[in-house]
Amino acid sequence: MPILNYIILSIALFSIGIVGVLTRRNAIIIFMCIELMLNAVNLLLVAFSKMHMNTAFKAGDLAGTAGTDGQIFVFFIMVVAAAEVSVGLAIIVMMYRNIHSVDVNFLNRLKQ
Amino acid sequence: MNITIIDILWWFLSVVAIFSALMMVTSKNPVYSVLWLIATFFAISGHYILLNAQFLAIVNIIVYAGAIMVLFLFVIMLMNLNKETEPQKNRWLKIAGALAGGCLMLILVAALKDAAAKEQVASVNQGNIGLIKNLGKELFTTYVVPFEISSVLFLSAMVGAVVIGKKE
Known part of the structure; x- marks a missing residue:
């Protein structure tokens, strides 16, 4: 599969995430759009790692471990995303307890 | 085609x-x-x-x-x-x-x-390269320090979530 297809697919998913962040007001949905953007980047990293493996294979690297680093990076991005979600959802729950809403427009002044 | x-x-x-x-x-x-x-x-x-x-x-x-x-x-x-x-x-x-x-x-x-x-x-x-054998070998040799640091990250995220989510 040509790498350009993966690039365009990832850009499309990333842009959908951007549009979601810009147009929605529910803090939870904004958070989910951020997760979608992270996943678009992960998909592109995996595709690039396989592309790197393919070029190394053609150049004579028959053991074929080139490109492992990209997939390790995706693994670490998932680790950081899991930690981020736990803290972020705790912050959203705290915000709901204080202002009884998850609408981000109520947060235009953080100190009320 | x-x-x-x-x-x-x-x-x-x-x-x-x-x-x-x-x-x-x-x-x-x-x-x-x-x-x-x-x-x-x-x-x-x-x-x-x-x-x-x-x-x-x-x-x-x-x-x-x-x-x-x-x-x-x-x-x-x-x-x-x-x-x-x-x-x-x-x-x-x-x-x-x-x-x-x-x-x-x-x-x-x-x-x-x-x-x-x-x-x-x-x-x-x-x-x-995407099979668990290759990735595991790489993760526990070259990337073992970031792997251990990520466990500290998880611990701090857990403590942070508990502290933030706790009632006053």
């Missing part, structure tokens, strides 16, 4: 991913948004399997669709948000947001479609 089963699967998974992502952004009910996002994650996991990255496909399903999205569902249901209460934003702001995202996509595509790597091919359905 012969169409293989891999091409058909690739286009099917891509259409499913983009359609579910669009439905996720446009759904009024947050619970439906979570379910559509889970569908997107499954489509992306299908892409990983197509790229022969089985370890990441399984981890994506377990961590994202299994753990993170269930956490989102718990929060939405505990806060009783599963009704369509989101106040409507100004229509012009929505149009401006969609236009800004569309411009970003247009510019990125236009910039990258003539990139030097355009002729490269991501090898589909072959190669063993």
Whole structure:
């Protein structure tokens, strides 16, 4: 599969995430759009790692471990995303307890 | 130009991913948004399997669709948000947001479609770098220090979540 297809697919998913962040007001949905953007980047990293493996294979690297680093990076991005979600959802729950809403427009002044 | 089963699967998974992502952004009910996002994650996991990255496909399903999205569902249901209460934003702001995202996509595509790597091919359905044997060996030799540091990150995230979520 040509790498350009993966690039365009990832850009499309990333842009959908951007549009979601810009147009929605529910803090939870904004958070989910951020997760979608992270996943678009992960998909592109995996595709690039396989592309790197393919070029190394053609150049004579028959053991074929080139490109492992990209997939390790995706693994670490998932680790950081899991930690981020736990803290972020705790912050959203705290915000709901204080202002009884998850609408981000109520947060235009953080100190009320 | 012969169409293989891999091409058909690739286009099917891509259409499913983009359609579910669009439905996720446009759904009024947050619970439906979570379910559509889970569908997107499954489509992306299908892409990983197509790229022969089985370890990441399984981890994506377990961590994202299994753990993170269930956490989102718990929060939405505990806060009783599963009704369509989101106040409507100004229509012009929505149009401006969609236009800004569309411009970003247009510019990125236009910039990258003539990139030097355009002729490269991501090898589909072959190669063993995505198998757990290779990744595990790499993770516990070259990347063992970041792996251990990530456990400290998890500990601090856990403590942070407990401290923030605690009642006064």
